[in-house]
Amino acid sequence: MSLDLNAIKLDKQYVVECIDTHTAGEPLRTIVAGIPEPQGQTMLAKRRYCQSEYEHFRRALMFEPRGHADMYGALITQPEHPSSNFGVLFMHNEGYSTMCGHAIIALTQLHKHANTHNGHEEVALSIDTPAGTIHSFYRDDSDIVKFTNVPAFVHCLDESVHLPLYGQVSCDVAFGGAFYGFVNADELDISLSLDNHSELISVGQQIKAQLAPKLNLDHPDADMNFLYGIIFYSNSQLHNTEHFSRHVCIFAEGELDRSPTGTGVSARVAILHQRNQLKKGQSVFIEGILGAGFHVAIDALCVAYQRDAIVPVVSGQAYITGTHQFYLDPQDPLIQGFILR
Structure with a gap:
């Protein structure tokens, strides 16, 4: 017809x-x-x-x-x-x-x-x-395309939650335009692969439900003070061994970000800087669950929101x-x- x-x-x-x-x-x-x-x-x-x-x-x-x-x-x-x-x-x-x-x-x-x-x-x-x-x-x-993000900062390191199947789970929490909890997937022995997406969504939601009530988030704009997502990361589960890390972010009502999350990589480098694992001017490539990803670097150190922060620069491609x-x-x-x- x-x-x-x-x-x-x-x-x-x-x-x-x-x-x-x-x-x-x-x-x-x-x-x-x-x-x-x-x-x-x-x-x-x-x-x-x-x-x-x-x-x-x-x-x-x-x-x-x-x-x-x-x-x-x-x-x-x-x-x-x-x-x-x-x-x-x-x-x-x-x-x-x-x-x-x-x-x-x-x-x-x-x-x-x-x-x-x-x-x-x-x-x-x-x-x-x-x-x-x-x-x-x-x-x-x-x-x-590259962009300079709002200042990113660490809220807390090594906050702990308990999951029945995983025991104690350590979480770092940082802000990169939104607040994220970061969990080392290797410590949980959880796969960041495409065929494990259902488990990642389930576990991410469980961690978020346990972690959010424990946080006293303190961004000056009250509208920002909510835990947006949980990011599982691994420095070993990589599509490309030249990449620094892989991110899988579970956010909102169980959405799984296909990218490594632009605000998430911004928050992650704030954590890396506080742990003395990344310096100003250094750039790393963080991949998502599909292998594509973003370069992210610390452009400057600053004081923002009445605390020490970093200025992230993120670059990537869109189609x-x-x-x-x-x-x-x-x-x-x-x-x-x-x-x-």
Whole structure:
């Protein structure tokens, strides 16, 4: 049967336009049109507005049948600061996060596709997020994108939780745009392989449930003070033995990040620096569960949030996978979506 897509008439008020990308395998659905600008003078205020008013949009675009349990999204907004290029809010299967490194890389790559510059000159963007303003950089003659993240710091080292099947589990907790608990997968004897994804999700959720109540998180912005995810790491389970480490992050409501997590690698280097395992200016490559990943380095030492911190620089690659015109039919009984795992 021949079908002319142009012959299908859709009510434009129910159309949402998106561009899909992936960064080291982790998806990003960027919403570029069809959702009204969220209210609020700051990105944190816009985030709170979305939490109270835009849940129907999040569920419709992240959940099945348009998305899936591990879909991730970004909503482009007006910037908080006049000097910034744009603002962005991040969403997933549970709600709205505060910063996302893989999304920053993808959004910077989209900006590159939409604009033509001198290939030898570095183009700088300022992107407002709930965690703060992120500075990202690209050149037309390179597929590498890098960004300077908000300051990262260690909250605590060697916090312990107990799991029935694993006993005592040691966790380091650090902030890299969001708070993460870090667990040495080798000490647990747990595989960071694709075929072990179900166990990683289950154990990650168990650790998060045990660890979160024990933490007195103290970021100055109260909206930041929640444990976003658990990152399993290994310096031996590597796709490429020249890489430094592998990360598998379980975040939100059991999402498994395909990338090593941009904010996660930022938090990890803060831990490495505090343990005297990484110095200012040193760069390491951290891979995700698929083998692709990010370079991350300590650009500077600083004092932020009334504590010693580091300034991470993360670089990686992102690719466009498709464009969409989603139709949110108000008569659809499943408009709010659903998730099956």
